[in-house]
Amino acid sequence: MSVKRDSFSVSITVGAYGSAFGAAAVAADFSVLQACLLSLLLFSGASQFAVVGVIAAGGTPLNAIATSTLLGTRNGLYGLRLAPLLKLRGWKRVVAAQITIDESIGVALAQKDEDQMRKGFWYTGFGVFVFWNLFTLAGALGAQAIGNPSAWGLDAAVPAAFLGLLWPRLSDRKSWVLSGFAILLALTLTPIVPAGIPIISCTALAIIIGWRK
């Protein structure tokens, strides 16, 4: 029973956050359809916000794609971790890949035995997918209805969403140091290079700091 309960509570809380994404996307001039397609097809919160955030900051589409993809690399590593557990082929592997995200792997890895882990993965993956997409549509339609994004604080909702995603990752000294340098580098580069470049440049900091143990 508890794996169902875990999956459901994660699905509804995280899913509700989709409304912030839908609203942020429309505030950055994406259409309601484009916001919904990002949630259906890209389906990875941080990467979706990155597409919107880079475009909102004036970056090129290529830059948005690169930033979003770098943020999505961890999903590949999750898949690597899950594959021996799920042992899937064909279309089932396609479906499982699409719902391989922070939340589905998080709930799966919190379970005690393999059967429960598999259930946790599928329930949470599907649950978040359903709620995330419904709430994206609601948020996008809501933002479209209200007009000027600044007047409703939507321009601050985007960085706040990033901060909310970043916060749990600031778990040790190394990540705090990296975060501090990333602020410095991104803001120093902002007046000098085209928009979008300051963001992706910070990948170099992650490589430099992660290189040594």
Place this chain on the structure above:
Amino acid sequence: MSNFWIAVIGSSALAFAIKYIGASVPETFLSNPRILRINTLIPVALLTALVAVNTFADETKLVLDNRALGMAAAVVLLIAKAPFPVVVLGAAITSALAYRYI
């Protein structure tokens, strides 16, 4: 095709490719500790940069406006362990009030 469509389709295709490749390659691949370490740090670097730029940049200008106050509210709420939606909503409300009254 507009920039928006290129971004939507390109990022979605690559996101799926990464997920599918992860589910398909042998497990020993990419288990190098250095790659794993860098992989956990990349989101920290990119998310921080996204926070900074979306708060303090207007195209290629640095600005201090209503968004900064919204972010200050977000930080306070995160320190107070508020849940995700409350943080985003708190930042939005603070920023909206600042936009209106300052």
